Amino acid sequence: MYGVGGRGGSRRITLTRAAGAVAVATALLALSACGGSGSGSSADGKGAKVALILKEFTNPYWISMEKSAKAEAAKRGVSLQVSAGKSDDDTTSQINQIDEAIAAGDKGIIIALNGDAVNSALQQAKSAGLVVVALDTPPIPSSVANVTYATDNTQAGTLDGRWMASKLGGGKADIAMLDDLANQVITVDIDRDHGFLNGMGIPVGNKNLNGAEPKSGHYTGGKGGSYKIACQLATNGSETGGQSAMETCLSKDSSINVVYAINEPAAEGAAKALKAAGRKDVTVVAIDGGCSNLPFVSSGEIGASAGQAPGTMAKDGVDAIATFARSGTKPTNQQGQDFYNTGTKLYTDSPQTGVPSITSAAASKVCWG
Structure with a gap:
């Protein structure tokens, strides 16, 4: 289970909760006006905006996951923005980062969630037309995410x-x-x-x-x-x-x-x-x-x-949203399971x-x- 601050790559600056809420409301109105289909990509999915939200930035596990996600995003032509909580139990930062992804019109969110306090924000993201992919940590209930790529x-x-x-x-x-x-x-x-x-x-x-x-x-x-x-x-x-x-x-x-x-x-x-x-x-x-x-x-x-295979989890997450951006096909868990087992x-x-x-x-x- 379980990345160091100041490394290269693009990371969003976290909005305050109040500013995030206003941005979300504005984004939801805009999405409603255009049928809730989301934005930020061309017909083939290239250029789709995706938010990767990790637990935190100090554990080598998350460093590895970020590296693999960036490599796959570059391969698939996806615009990946990376952020994280301050610690394994920091849900406040993750909620703000989810709000920010909705406001930005992202196609999807890939998240290693820090707790079930983020559930309502993720449900709001799904209502706004984003695909939600959980990595490593299945949410409770599992339906909060479209798919979870994780270790058994x-x-x-x-x-x-x-x-x-x-x-x-x-x-x-x-x-x-x-x-x-x-x-x-x-x-x-x-x-x-x-x-x-x-x-x-x-x-x-x-x-x-x-x-x-x-x-x-x-x-x-x-x-x-x-x-x-x-x-x-x-x-x-x-x-x-x-x-x-x-x-x-x-x-x-x-x-x-x-x-x-x-x-x-x-x-x-x-x-x-x-x-x-x-x-x-x-x-x-x-x-x-x-x-x-x-x-x-x-x-x-x-x-x-x-x-575990965090690289596989991250690659699968990027691929799932790139596929959704291209074809509209949403990822699902393995039949009879509340996650997709990466071994x-x-x-x-x-x-x-x-x-x-x-x-x-x-x-x-x-x-x-």
Whole structure:
């Protein structure tokens, strides 16, 4: 799951909420007058204006996604404007950026949403004739977007959990759960957390919330064994958040030997805290599969990471709106799913029987494709 400010490329200056609302109202009136068909492109779709709205600009994951989207936009002749929130939970900036896209007469919005507070603005965009493509994070409900290109985050977490259970070989699991947010519920956070627990063979408790699992008991994955949830904290998906959370967890329970992290920045922060504490007997798993993270995998500081394909997500998003601009055909999710699965693979240099994986060397050829 989870880009640095000041890089090249065009980014919109965020309007204030009040100015954005006035602009949206004006745009909606104009669209109504012309049948709500949108503007900003020629008949073949070239020159169509598209807004890419990321979660934030500090995580390498979003940097990779922005790079791929720009490359595909150049290939397809799409005019791409890039903006983002200030952090993983900044919905206010994203709402303003959605308003701005509507006012600009864009053909579509590609967004990695920071929370369901953006839903009404996205619905307004759809009413104005824009196609809404979600990346990485499916909205709740999924109908807020025309399509979501994402990892099967439950599957990714499950791969981590199955690998960890096998790696333990029946030993006790003293677990730290390093999740994303504490102030709101997002599908990625829940799906990855619950996927890991499922892979370990630990009941999740409440399918709609993190932290409702039994705090101790018996895990059934691998050879099975006893477990304890020693600590569960939010990291905001950042390295500093992961380091701080890991330090706090170690102060609560110095026997922690298993760490699940929502993403690789959080995992890298946890690895830094573990190294400072002299702990080499702790196994960390994460989700992302970033190229820059592979040295952590090859060194064993991160035991395994479920790799995603943000480049594919971004390319598919640009292609979907370019196709809509050319033909009027709107993208849809896979049949029977609330998203379009872009795939995941487990990267590890400690393969476990029965858990499909590839090495860090093999991953270097496909990471973040």
